[in-house]
Amino acid sequence: MSTQPFQLPEFYQPHPARLNPALETARTHSKAWAREMGMIEGSGVWTEADFDAHDYALLCAYTHPECDAAELDLVTDWYVWVFFFDDHFLEVYKRTQDWAGARAYLQRLREYMPAEPAAFPPAANPVEAGLAELWARTVPSMTADWRRRFAESTRNLLDESLWELANINAGRVSNPIEYIEMRRKVGGAPWSANLVEHATGAEVPARVAASRPLRVLRDTFADGVHLRNDLFSYQRETQEEGELANCVLVLERFLGHSAQQAAEATNDLLTSRLQQFEHTVLTELQPLFAEHALDPAEQLRVLKYAQGLQDWQAGGHEWHMRSSRYMNAPAGPRRLGGPRGLGTAAARLGLRSRVRQVAPEPFAPVGHLPVPELYMPFTARQNRHLEHARRDVLDWSQRAGFFTMVWTRESLAGIDLAVCAAALDPDGTQDELVQGTRWLSWGTYGDDYFPQAYGTTGDLAGARLFVSRLSQIMDGAAIVPANPVEAGLADLWPRTVATMSRAGAARYRAAVESMLTSWLWELDNHRLRRVPDPVDYIEMRRRTFGSDLTMSLARLAHERALPDALFATRPMQNLENAAADYACFVNDLFSYQKEVQYEGEVHNIVLVVQHFLQLGRDAAVEVVRDLMTERMRQFEHIAATELPLIAEHFELDPRAREALNRYVTELENWLAGVLKWHRDTDRYDEAVLRRRQAAPAIPHWLRSGHLTGAVAAL
Numbered sequence: 001m002s003t004q005p006f007q008l009p010e011f012y013q014p015h016p017a018r019l020n021p022a023l024e025t026a027r028t029h030s031k032a033w034a035r036e037m038g039m040i041e042g043s044g045v046w047t048e049a050d051f052d053a054h055d056y057a058l059l060c061a062y063t064h065p066e067c068d069a070a071e072l073d074l075v076t077d078w079y080v081w082v083f084f085f086d087d088h089f090l091e092v093y094k095r096t097q098d099w100a101g102a103r104a105y106l107q108r109l110r111e112y113m114p115a116e117p118a119a120f121p122p123a124a125n126p127v128e129a130g131l132a133e134l135w136a137r138t139v140p141s142m143t144a145d146w147r148r149r150f151a152e153s154t155r156n157l158l159d160e161s162l163w164e165l166a167n168i169n170a171g172r173v174s175n176p177i178e179y180i181e182m183r184r185k186v187g188g189a190p191w192s193a194n195l196v197e198h199a200t201g202a203e204v205p206a207r208v209a210a211s212r213p214l215r216v217l218r219d220t221f222a223d224g225v226h227l228r229n230d231l232f233s234y235q236r237e238t239q240e241e242g243e244l245a246n247c248v249l250v251l252e253r254f255l256g257h258s259a260q261q262a263a264e265a266t267n268d269l270l271t272s273r274l275q276q277f278e279h280t281v282l283t284e285l286q287p288l289f290a291e292h293a294l295d296p297a298e299q300l301r302v303l304k305y306a307q308g309l310q311d312w313q314a315g316g317h318e319w320h321m322r323s324s325r326y327m328n329a330p331a332g333p334r335r336l337g338g339p340r341g342l343g344t345a346a347a348r349l350g351l352r353s354r355v356r357q358v359a360p361e362p363f364a365p366v367g368h369l370p371v372p373e374l375y376m377p378f379t380a381r382q383n384r385h386l387e388h389a390r391r392d393v394l395d396w397s398q399r400a401g402f403f404t405m406v407w408t409r410e411s412l413a414g415i416d417l418a419v420c421a422a423a424l425d426p427d428g429t430q431d432e433l434v435q436g437t438r439w440l441s442w443g444t445y446g447d448d449y450f451p452q453a454y455g456t457t458g459d460l461a462g463a464r465l466f467v468s469r470l471s472q473i474m475d476g477a478a479i480v481p482a483n484p485v486e487a488g489l490a491d492l493w494p495r496t497v498a499t500m501s502r503a504g505a506a507r508y509r510a511a512v513e514s515m516l517t518s519w520l521w522e523l524d525n526h527r528l529r530r531v532p533d534p535v536d537y538i539e540m541r542r543r544t545f546g547s548d549l550t551m552s553l554a555r556l557a558h559e560r561a562l563p564d565a566l567f568a569t570r571p572m573q574n575l576e577n578a579a580a581d582y583a584c585f586v587n588d589l590f591s592y593q594k595e596v597q598y599e600g601e602v603h604n605i606v607l608v609v610q611h612f613l614q615l616g617r618d619a620a621v622e623v624v625r626d627l628m629t630e631r632m633r634q635f636e637h638i639a640a641t642e643l644p645l646i647a648e649h650f651e652l653d654p655r656a657r658e659a660l661n662r663y664v665t666e667l668e669n670w671l672a673g674v675l676k677w678h679r680d681t682d683r684y685d686e687a688v689l690r691r692r693q694a695a696p697a698i699p700h701w702l703r704s705g706h707l708t709g710a711v712a713a714l
Contacts, residue, residue, distance in 0.1 A: 004327050005235055006248075006260040009267040011228070012274055015310055017318035020061040022069035027057040030076045037133070038126040039084045045091055046084065053324035056080050062315030063192075064308075067199045074137060075199050081130040082157070082188060088127055090241060099166070106158050113151045115144070142198065145206040150194040156185040159570075172244065172637075175630035177581060178574065179250045180223060180535055185570070186245065187229070189222030196312060202304035208292050212517070213284040214302070216536065220277040221309040223535060225316055227270040231263055232326035254626065265613070269534070272612065274313065276533040281306050283524065359529040360607075362600030368686050369592040369606070372621060375629040377636065378668040380676035381426035382419075388430055389418040389437040396438050400491065401484035402445050406452060411692070414682040417441050423673025424550065425666075435496065442488040443515065443546045449485055450519045451526070451599070458527045460520070467516045474509050503564070511548035518543035522603055531602050531611045538581060544603065545587060547580035550670065561659035566650055571642040578635040579667050583674040585628050589621065590678040598689050632671075639664050 020026075031051060034040050040048050060076040067075065093102040111121050112131040117140070123129035139147045166172075174182065184190055197203045208214055230247040237243035247269070251262040285306070289299050321328050383389075394409060403409050421437040428436065454463040466485075473479055473489050481487035497505040518540055525532055532540070542548065566572060588595075588605040595601030609620040643664065647657050682688050 005238075006258075006263045008231060008328070009264050011267065011317060012271040013314060013317055014274075014278075015314045017062050017314040018065035018311065019315075020065045020067065020072055022072045023057060023061040025069050026061060026072045026076045027055075029073045030057050030080050033073075033077050034080050034084070037081075037130045039080065039130070043084075043088070043126055045087050051080075054083065055319075055323060056083060058322065059316070059319040062318045063312040064196075064199045065311055065315065071199050074134075075195055077130070078134055078138075078195060081127070081134060082191070084130070085127050085158070088125070094241070099162075102162060106162065109158055110155065113154055115147060115151065138198065143203060143206070145209065146194070146197060146203050149209065150191070153188075153191040153194050157188040157191045159185075173250060173253045174245070175627065175634060176247075176250055176254055177538060177627070177631065178578070178634055179245070179247060181574070181577065182570075183226045183230075183245065183247070184219060184222040187222065187226040189225040190218055192225065192312065193218045193221055193309060196308040197305055200304050200308040202301040202308065204302060204305055205292075205294060205298045208288060208294065208302070211288055211292075212521070213280055213288045216280045216284070217277060217306060217309060219535075219539075220273045220280065221313065223273040224270055224277065224313050227266055227273065228313075228317060228320065229326075231266055231270075232320045232328055234259070234263070235327040236325065254630070255623075268612070272533045273535060276536055277309070283528075359531050359602045362529075363597060366593055366597045366617065369589065369617070369621065371589045372625050374586070374589075374625065374675065375632050376672060376675055377632065378672040380423045380672035381669065383422035383426045383428055383433050385428075385430040385433045386418055386422040389421060389433045390416070392434050393418055393437045393441050396491075397441050397445070397488075400442075400445075400488040401481075402441070402488070404484065406448050406484075407445060412441070414688065415444070416677075416681055417444060419680055420673060420677035423676050424670050426669055426673075435492075438488075438492055439496075439549070442485070442492055443549065445488065446485045446516075447519070447544075447546075449483070451523070453483075454523055455526050458523075460523060460527065463520055463523055467513075467520060470516055471513060474512065501560075508549075508552045511546075511552040514543045514548050515546045525602055526600075529602070531608060534608050534612045537603065537605065537608050538584075541584045541588075541603070541605070542577065542580040545580070545584045547576075547583065551576055551580070551667070561656050562652075562663070563650060566646060566660075569646055571638050571646050575635060575638045575643070575664070575667070578631045578638070579671055581631045582628050582635070582671060585624055585631075586675050586678055589624065590684045593686065594684050594689055598693060635667075635671075 031040075031048075034046075034051060040046055040051055056079045057072075057076045060072060060079055064072060064075055089102070092098070093105070108121075108124075109128065109131060112128060112135055114135075120132040120135075121128075123132055139150070142150070204214060227247055234246055234248045237246050238249060247266045248259065248262045251257055251265050252259060255262065255265065257265065285302065288294075289302075294302070320326055390413075394412060397403065397407070397412055398409065402412065417440040418433075418437045421433055421440050425433060425436055450463070450466070454460070454466070466483075469479060469482070469486060470489055473486060474493050476494075479486065479490070481490055497508065500508065521540055522544060585605050592604055592606050595604050596607060601607075605624050606617065606620050609615060609623050610617060613620070613623065615623065643660065647660060650656075652660065678684070
């Protein structure tokens with residue numbers, strides 16, 4: 001190998017690695033197993049010397065220090081298989097750029113992951129032989145829920161190799177947000193997290209497996225594993241394999257950094273994700289246990305699972321420092337001052353990262369933020385029923401009680417949400433536009449009401465009750481509205497779902513609840529005066545902005561023409577996420593002064609970038625603009641090159657293809673409409689903000705008492 005392209009940074013590693021005593025047994029077993037499967041001799045991928053040098057048994061002994069010898073053998077065989085798959089795919093399909101062959105190969109592997117016991121087809125190569133043998137040994141002892149999740153993560157691990165291959169073929173380096181999302185799938189750490197459940201004997205209870213805390217534990221674990229691997233594998237991947245999927249390379253290109261600077265930034269992100277893991281364990285698990293009434297045995301399983309993920313992080317780092325697969329020479333002398341010795345590097349890095357998460361002094365005067373020219377390839381159009389919707393939303397909002405607190409009729413008129421709705425749905429009927437404008441009014445009012453009602457007091461219990469009551473309203477419970485938000489939802493919900501299918505109503509409800517629960521996340525960060533981790537912020541911002549809610553309305557128009565499975569594909573998810581991020585960042589740019597100076601807000605992408613990259617405001621704005629441009633170009637790239645392939649894969653008929661095209665057009669309208677509204681509304685004007693600054697907080701008796709009059713009549 002040539003000279004290392006950068007010095008490895010100092011890693012935040014607060015937990016010591018431990019070694020499983022059954023290491024030598026696993027070494028002997030795994031070599032015999034790999035030879036039996038045909039991975040060593042005759043494969044054209046590994047020699048025995050390669051296998052010995054990689055030392056996958058050492059990886060598993062470090063990452064699973066407490067399991068017994070038989071379990072360590074099984075886990076080690078899985079890692080031998082997954083690394084062989086990666087190297088085999090590189091030799092056979094990436095180096096040759098054989099797209100068609102890769103698709104057929106990956107599709108065939110699905111036959112070796114049945115949900116229920118079944119005969120496997122004859123294996124044509126060591127990957128198929130190994131998967132068949134491992135599947136039969138692993139899944140019988142686990143529940144159907146775990147088997148489903150493990151099969152999904154294994155398919156993602158295999159199938160998303162096509163994403164890497166497509167980017168190599170196109171010479172395309174992904175943008176940072178896309179990279180983090182896709183690396184979780186192609187990198188395989190969610191798959192590793194499933195194996196942690198098996199190895200620790202701590203299967204996560206099914207009713208909390210999809211909850212935010214468990215999702216964050218899995219995702220932060222995945223990001224930690226992958227970002228660490230990117231630092232160690234940069235030289236191998238970029239100099240020997242022609243790989244483009246590496247965070248150091250992504251940040252080099254996006255930020256214009258040197259390799260060393262990009263490595264340091266990648267390590268900062270790795271540290272932030274590890275600390276997000278710790279924060280979630282300490283602050284979110286106990287409320288989760290109470291909310292879902294987990295018994296002590298179930299709580300212990302979750303905690304053992306979290307410890308298993310923690311052990312994996314520590315052990316994975318130790319293995320990377322020893323394996324011949326990677327660049328792992330010592331970092332050399334550092335300039336950081338302070339104490340030295342065992343644990344001091346983690347302390348210094350941890351303190352530096354946590355300081356970045358401490359919010360600035362609230363309500364600091366930041367002044368007007370000039371919004372730069374933004375890349376917007378689509379043109380906003382206006383619905384012809386705009387004036388009718390303007391009049392209707394004022395009257396409806398008054399009946400809902402929105403003008404008894406927080407808003408006035410004049411302030412809502414200035415916000416002019418009908419303009420937003422008319423641009424989002426330029427071809428909708430009058431009734432559709434009226435309904436859409438009312439939903440925007442309800443969501444925007446709730447977003448203003450919630451922090452005033454609960455943020456000023458930090459009343460987390462009251463906030464949880466507030467969200468719970470809104471869920472009960474969607475259940476059809478006979479609840480007398482206690483505030484305008486409840487009154488508005490009680491009117492909107494039955495009208496909206498009356499024409500939906502049961503599945504459509506369930507999806508829309510999930511979108512509404514996603515937004516509501518995200519407000520609790522914001523409230524908790526406010527209580528702690530904590531600037532969010534950048535990845536957590538971006539992923540939660542889609543929820544706080546209500547992106548799922550507005551997109552769900554667009555989806556519902558096509559639910560009978562398009563299969564549900566199409567919306568679950570990677571291209572569709574990436575298309576929607578790219579659109580959501582662009583729209584959210586538009587809002588953050590325009591609302592920066594309102595949120596930071598007038599509301600003491602910590603949830604704004606400009607502020608997050610300022611803190612994470614240690615930049616001034618204007619430099620952070622440039623980074624946000626560049627990120628928006630990349631997300632919009634990714635949207636265009638997916639629509640032009642990936643969705644036609646999806647249409648072929650699902651064998652869509654002409655009617656369904658037209659529905660898919662209309663859905664993309666509706667997302668384009670949504671993007672252009674969001675930008676147009678932000679340019680037209682007075683919601684973020686400095687003069688308006690100054691006039692509203694003296695508005696009183698919501699009186700306690702209005703927060704807790706039942707409203708009468710107009711609200712009760714509605």
